[in-house]
Amino acid sequence: MALFRALETVRCPTSARLFGDRFARGFLRPSLRAVVGLSRLPVVGRLVPWYIDRRWPGARSSGIARTRLIDDVVREALREEIEQVVILGAGFDCRAYRIAGIERCRVFEVDHPATQAVKTARLRRLLGDLPAHVVFVPLDFARRTLDRAMDAAGFETATRTFCVWEGVTNYLSEEAVDATLRYFATTAPGSRLLF
Known part of the structure; x- marks a missing residue:
């Protein structure tokens, strides 16, 4: 979940973000922190969620939605x-x-x-x-x-x-x-x- 929260936190445009978690990235191993950093780039920013969603359908989107709901x-x-x-x-x-x-x-x-x-x-x-x-x-x-x-x-x-x-x-x-x-x-x- 820390990866999903970190990705949501850097998602562009900012108006599309469901929440921000400035701490999430700090809980990731270096390779995943790099993925989050790269996801700020326009093309990569769309490919990372697409790959996660193809590989683990529903995990990212439901985790992000659940986080927002619980926060609210x-x-x-x-x-x-x-x-x-x-x-x-x-x-x-x-x-x-x-x-x-x-x-x-x-x-x-x-x-x-x-x-x-x-x-x-x-x-x-x-x-x-x-x-x-x-x-x-x-x-x-x-x-x-x-x-x-x-x-x-x-x-x-x-x-x-x-x-x-x-x-x-x-x-x-x-x-x-x-x-x-x-x-x-x-x-x-x-x-x-x-x-």
Whole structure:
């Protein structure tokens, strides 16, 4: 997804872009950063998405559309003064750093410890210090339940929460999905879960 978000961020004309993610390129290996750079050229800029769409039909376009939809719904939740945001399976998602106003919330990024180690190292290179409003919650869904990890991280179930669970459930066991849904059912009235 970081590649797709980076490509969308440099798409021309700018008026055609569904969103911008200035961090996405920083999560790519050098060869993919080069592809993003080349995609700014007029002909290559059309060939790169065409190749991706031929090779993996629907992956890029649905990922880009999904990103825009979720961004819009997160912004709506922020206008409704949601107090906490949880991003399950956060991966290289950078909503906590790029959506205006989200810094007023506590944002819990939940992901596998190995993925979080890579992400935090890259964020330090991109940002310097990690933002104080983000709490990293290391969790392997196959080995530990969400409730214990969130309690240890200071998550408050009595506080209105918006949870993003993007593109993760198909990789989890039925038991892990059920346990996660049961846990979020205990959050404050007005909380929302988007997946």
